[in-house]
Amino acid sequence: MEAAMGLMRRIPPKHTETALSALLTLLPQHSSDLLSQVDQPLQVFSDIDSGKEFILCEYNRDADSYRSPWSNKYHPPLEDGALPSAELRKLEIEANDIFSIYRDQYYEGGISSVYMWEDDNEGFVACFLIKKDGSKTGHGRRGYLQEGAWDAIHVIEVGPEEEGTAHYRLTSTVMLSLTTNNDASGMFSLSGSIRREGHRNNNITSLHVPTRVFRMTLPWSSSHAKFLLTLAQVMNMDLSIQEGHLCNMGRMIEEMESKLRNSLDQVYFGKTKEMVCTLRPPSEVVMRLPET
Amino acid sequence: MADEEEAELNETQKKEIAKWFLLNSPPGEIQYVAKDVKAILDDDELYQEAASESFPLYNKSHMISLELPDRSGDVIITSFGELGKNEFLDPRTAQVAIIDHVKQVCTEVRPAMDEDLPSPYIEEFRCALDAEILKYISEAYPKGVCSVYCGSGKDVEGPGSDFELVVVISAARHSPQNFCNGSWRSVWNIEFKDDMQLVELSGKLQVGAHYFEEGNVQLDAKHECKDSTILQSAEDCAISLASIIRHHETEYLASLEASYSNLPDTTFKDLRRKLPVTRTLFPWHNTMQFSLTRDISKELGIGK
Structure with a gap:
């Protein structure tokens, strides 16, 4: 399993699906672990009743059917598929409506779905999903991208209410790939995924950025999977539920998405740019001799 | 029962999967990928086969360079200099490097034959x-x-x-x-x-x-x-x-x-x-x- 996760950190993210199915065939005994630990590009299905599209994930699946957040019905139909309680379903409907607006304001298109379910310790779990196709042929308004996909998964565990506050724990994953193509630069393709966890109880403390020294002392071969999950970005905050769960969860997601976007943009893509410039430093003065 | 049948992969399929992973290794990382692939396959013979088929392709497509054992320079592994399975010409020194693809090292050199130059x-x-x-x-x-x-x-x-x-x-x-x-x-x-x-x-x-x-x-x-x-x-x-x-x-x-x-x-x-x-x-x-x-x-x- 460690070796499998090690491979998933090396295979180009655009090949994730192929790599996962290859691992599933090689390690059928680990299939549930693999499916839960490897993030795959999100799939979309169309709700028969409303005609609207919804996102498929482990959290709205029962047997081989997926529940639509719009009609609350399983596709394909399932007799006794699990449903959230009436009260939670109310919150789920509201969350889907508000999150659609949020998604439209940030993503200018795309698809979003929110699923909620009760957990064992009197709280609940909510999963917010966004899928955006930013390519020229998809929802890319500016037409810069030959191919561009942004898939975000936010899972929030909400603890039981205690004296007017609740504990929120957010795990976010963003998967991204983009390809531009123009005559001058040829094909330019970047792809990546990052996964961060954030807790909120108490006040916001500074970002926990693991130090480089610590990283270097880790055995470097196949410990990445653990490393990925344990050395995460941590936020702590106690939130009054006076303004409602949705408001709290929404703010957490908004903050996390902005952070992830910045990290991808500045740190992760920046690092690959740095690498290119180490290979061939750009400072070189161009001297073209006259062709005689 | 269908699941079990599916799970029983034949050796060729396993080897193909192993090769796919090896060939898709990022620059400079095939050794790390190889280590993980070996652990997953859990079959030494099969791994050796997959490795011996993938490494030469990877080395050539990534055009890796290997130091010559006499420190006279580096030889680039490319199809342009390929004389034999493990033999690559270094045109600058007119030498032929004999290499170990899987270990990614050059083991010995010999002068190139006239017909190679x-x-x-x-x-x-x-x-x-x-x-x-x-x-x-x-x-x-x-x-x-x-x-x-x-x-x-x-x-x-x-x-x-x-x-x-x-x-x-x-x-x-x-x-x-x-x-x-x-x-x-x-x-x-x-x-x-x-x-x-x-x-x-x-x-x-x-x-x-x-x-x-x-x-x-x-x-x-x-x-x-x-x-x-x-x-x-x-x-x-x-x-x-x-x-x-x-x-x-x-x-x-x-x-x-x-x-x-x-x-x-x-x-x-x-x-x-x-x-x-x-x-x-x-x-x-x-x-x-x-x-x-x-x-x-x-x-x-x-x-x-």
């Missing part, structure tokens, strides 16, 4: 170009290596026939402790056309980078270009060819940088904006306004 006429062009490219590499690539091979017409004895040289440039940087690896590869096919007194170049440039601290981010960039110059003496040809190559590679790097600087403000915006279209954070505290607008539009029948 080009005629003195071709060698004059090759050697002059090699010297110019070497000069360019040392200026432009901190860790670059290059070779100039004769692609075709190595037995041409003098003016009057066509021949082809191939310039290979390979620069790699591996820093696993910083979770970052990368490689730059260029191949320039240079055709000397005697009848038109013309030299035509076509270049294939490929840049890859992998950053994997708390994630997995990969750059894969490819570019092709063409140019030409007139056929002159070996020295003059070498100078103008090296300057053409330098020019195109510098321009390509600049366009890569431009692609990067376009990311945050333009390209990325088509995926997710930094701020909403309203240019203020989302009003989570006041989502009632949305429900009201929705109710009104529903009542007026203008909803979606």
Whole structure:
């Protein structure tokens, strides 16, 4: 399993699906672990009743059917598929409506779905999903991208209410790939995924950025999977539920998405740019001799 | 029962999967991938087979460079210098490196046979170009290596026939402790056309980078270009060819940088904006306004 996760950190993210199915065939005994630990590009299905599209994930699946957040019905139909309680379903409907607006304001298109379910310790779990196709042929308004996909998964565990506050724990994953193509630069393709966890109880403390020294002392071969999950970005905050769960969860997601976007943009893509410039430093003065 | 049947993969399928992983290793990381593949396969014999089939392909496509055991330089592993399964020509020293593909080391060298080397006429062009490219590499690539091979017409004895040289440039940087690896590869096919007194170049440039601290981010960039110059003496040809190559590679790097600087403000915006279209954070505290607008539009029948 460690070796499998090690491979998933090396295979180009655009090949994730192929790599996962290859691992599933090689390690059928680990299939549930693999499916839960490897993030795959999100799939979309169309709700028969409303005609609207919804996102498929482990959290709205029962047997081989997926529940639509719009009609609350399983596709394909399932007799006794699990449903959230009436009260939670109310919150789920509201969350889907508000999150659609949020998604439209940030993503200018795309698809979003929110699923909620009760957990064992009197709280609940909510999963917010966004899928955006930013390519020229998809929802890319500016037409810069030959191919561009942004898939975000936010899972929030909400603890039981205690004296007017609740504990929120957010795990976010963003998967991204983009390809531009123009005559001058040829094909330019970047792809990546990052996964961060954030807790909120108490006040916001500074970002926990693991130090480089610590990283270097880790055995470097196949410990990445653990490393990925344990050395995460941590936020702590106690939130009054006076303004409602949705408001709290929404703010957490908004903050996390902005952070992830910045990290991808500045740190992760920046690092690959740095690498290119180490290979061939750009400072070189161009001297073209006259062709005689 | 169907599941069990599916789970029972035959050896060929397993080997194909192992090879797929090995061949898709990022620059400089095949050894790490190999270690994981070996653990997953849990079958030494099968792993050895997969490795012995994949490593040669990977080494050649990534154009890795290996140090010669006598420290006389590096040999680039490419199909242009491939003499036998494990034998690669180093044109500069006129030596043949015998290598171990899986260990990625050069075990011994031997002098090249006469039939592996080009005629003195071709060698004059090759050697002059090699010297110019070497000069360019040392200026432009901190860790670059290059070779100039004769692609075709190595037995041409003098003016009057066509021949082809191939310039290979390979620069790699591996820093696993910083979770970052990368490689730059260029191949320039240079055709000397005697009848038109013309030299035509076509270049294939490929840049890859992998950053994997708390994630997995990969750059894969490819570019092709063409140019030409007139056929002159070996020295003059070498100078103008090296300057053409330098020019195109510098321009390509600049366009890569431009692609990067376009990311945050333009390209990325088509995926997710930094701020909403309203240019203020989302009003989570006041989502009632949305429900009201929705109710009104529903009542007026203008909803979606």
